[in-house]
Structure formats: structure tokens, C-alpha cells
Amino acid sequence: METSPSPRRRPNTRGQGELLREDIVSAAVRMLDELADDEALSLRAVAREVSIAATSVYLHFADRDALVLAAMRHCHEELVQAGDDAEAAHEGDPAAQLLGRLLAQLAWAEAHPGLYKVLHESKVHRRLGMPFKEVLVQRTTAAIQRCMDAGIAPDDDATTVAIDLRAAVNGMLSQRINEPGLHWPHAAKQVDRFLTRLVGLPPRP
């Protein structure tokens, strides 16, 4: 860590106080990605990163937990958006949409392994709850349901299939992130196997 002299950021002009909030959240997000652990994020370190007094964080967040939650909400929105964009690119092809959604999430997770860990493996769930994450589950279930409705996947309980698929995909990401030293099979192919075997999509060429 550099022990920079911290050149003190100058106050925002009147009415622009909310800009600091965004800077704090994005610093927190950046640091959480490096730390890969919500409990390791210190409010004082975030303040240092933004070059403000530690107390200034309290202008926008009630406490450390509120800051962590704001950061997680931000990440979740990014992750949902990435999936939605991928789906939009394959309008009318439910199988490609489901695959696209998964690959988008996979790419996001590989780009932000630390954030993925905090989002899925941290104790934020138990301490604070993250009900907004529900959306991600719903989107995946809906994508699977569309495959079934289109007759591309065998009819089944989409919710259960979604849970199984998410378990497998989360598990594969978790392993890659937590034990980066080992060598893992090609990610896209592994996702293909899961789609074929767990959802019942036809094998891709």
C-alpha cells in the first residue's frame, strides 16, 4: 500500500454533495474486489482512497454496513444488466439467450472475482440480507422456462432446474476463484455440459 500524502480532495460545489457518495461507492466496490471479503473493508481505508476524512463517509452512509450494502447493490445491478444485454442480443432464440446470460455472468465473475465472492459467499447475507439478489434468480428461471415453452428443453419444473443449474455454475465459478492454482476445464464447454445435462438442451456443435 502506498502511504501517499493524500492531497485532500476539495469540496464539491453547492448542491453537488451527492457526487461524493458515488465516489465512495465506487472506491468501496474497487476495494471489495481486491479484498474479496466484506469484513476486511474498512471505512477508514475507503476514506483514504477517496482522499477525504473518515468522518465524511458518515455524510452519506449510516455506518460501514450501509456502505457495503450500497456497493453490493451496485454490483448486482451490473450483473443483471450484463445478463439482460446478452439476452437482448439473441431475441427469439431462447437457448442462445440462456447460454448468453450464463456466459455474461461468467465473464463478469472472472473479471471481478473478489466481488463475486462477496456477492455470493460473504456473510453479508446473514448479517444484512440482500433481498435484491432475488432478481438474478428470477431472470435465470424465466430464461429456462422460455426454453421449455419453446420445446427446446424437456418440460420440467423450471424453478428446480434453475436451482440445479445455478448450483453447478456457481460451484464451477467458486472453484476457479477460490483455487486459481489448479487447472480447470474450458469454462464455456463446462457451461455447455451443464446446459445439456441439467437443462436438457440439445448439444451444440
Add this chain to the structure above:
Amino acid sequence: METSPSPRRRPNTRGQGELLREDIVSAAVRMLDELADDEALSLRAVAREVSIAATSVYLHFADRDALVLAAMRHCHEELVQAGDDAEAAHEGDPAAQLLGRLLAQLAWAEAHPGLYKVLHESKVHRRLGMPFKEVLVQRTTAAIQRCMDAGIAPDDDATTVAIDLRAAVNGMLSQRINEPGLHWPHAAKQVDRFLTRLVGLPPRP
């Protein structure tokens, strides 16, 4: 936390110094299960739990990391043993052995969710490495290979199938542990689906 007056344990008799080591490890294991996070385990808290001076931990461990590793090694051995015992109970039936091994690990994880997290999701891997964990992977792969050799599962690359299966099972455990609030499908049935769909075992009645 109780702020007990800590009645100070009296020294072991001569030659029995190693007994303290075991007490320290088992206290660490207990606390790690509750904390579900290796970084949250403090050497001083462990000492308090065992009713010794903090400095006495250094009689047996070079530093905090060495203690954490010893605790993890202990857990891993328990987990392997649970799997081996389950297999031994189904000699001659490779499918039952594989299923038994998975269910044993599942039971262990549900009994010790915090330890499971530290073992699979903590940064101990990256900070210290846990090469001994290799054994667990090998055992699962071997169990799958036996199913293929016996013609119960379609011939395939056992290593890849093992990785997929482990991803799915780890993922399902991870979800249950990290988001205990949600309701998950029946665990044994979910394992059955994974065995049928990912390994290719015949569906069980």
C-alpha cells in the same frame, strides 16, 4: 460472548506438553466453525477459550497462520474419513459407494457449515495453500472411475466428470450455507439428480 474470569488452566505434567496443542487446535476448529472465516479467528480469542495466556499459543505454533492450517488439516482428515467410512459400508457396489461418499460429505458440511466455508471458500488457499485437499478430489474421481469400470456409468473422462460433479455439489452446499433463509430442494434428491445427469448413473427408485 461471556467475559468469564477465565479460571486459568493448570500446566500439563512434564512430558505432556503436546496435550495443549490438541486443545488449541480443537478450540480453533470449534471457533472457526462459528466464525466461518479464517481471518476472523484471533489467536488471543483462542487462548481465552483454552484459558491460557495468548503467548502460550506460540509454544506450539509459529504464528496465527500455522494454527489455522493445523485446524484445516484436521477438518480435511475428518471429511476424508467420513467418505471412506461410507464407501466401506457398500463394498462391491460402486454406485452406492459414490452416493455414500457424497452424502457423507453433505452431512459433514451441514453439520459444520462454517468449517466447510473456511475449507472451500476462504482465502487460506491463496494465502497459505492447502495441498492436502488434493486427496478429497482423488477419492471422488476414483469412485466415479469405479462406476465407469463396472459399466454402471457411461465411459467418459472421470476427471472431468468429477470436476463437474464437485462443482455442482459444492455449489449446492455453498448456496444452502450462504443463503440459509431461502428454501432449497431436498438435498439427497438433488444429489441424485446430479448423479443421474452429470455422471450418468441410472435413476434410483
Add this chain to the structure above:
DNA sequence: TGTACATCAGTGAACGCGCGTTCACTGATGTAC
């Protein structure tokens, strides 16, 4: 147009805490002569 006042966007010092680790030590038990 001038001025008192309110508001906004922050700051700085201080609090009490628990942490890992180092250091020199203590007191009981065994052992050599």
C-alpha cells in the same frame, strides 16, 4: 445594494478496543553427581 443568517460540504481530535507478536521471566519437576 448591503448585510445578517442559514445551509451545505465537509474536517480534526479524541474515545476505547482488540489485535499479533516480542521479550524477559517464573515455578515446578526431573537428573547428574
Add this chain to the structure above:
DNA sequence: TGTACATCAGTGAACGCGCGTTCACTGATGTAC
């Protein structure tokens, strides 16, 4: 049998650190009259 000494199993005080949070404050900018 007595005694000096070595060893074992631990202890207690102290170090410097970073943490979350509270408190009273400051200085610039706008606004009412």
C-alpha cells in the same frame, strides 16, 4: 541421601497498529430582508 542444575510448560507486561464511531467545529456559498 542431598543438592546444584537443566529442562519443561507456561506467564505478564508491553510494543505499535488500525479500527468504527462521536463530537464539536469550519469555511465557503447562497438567500431573505
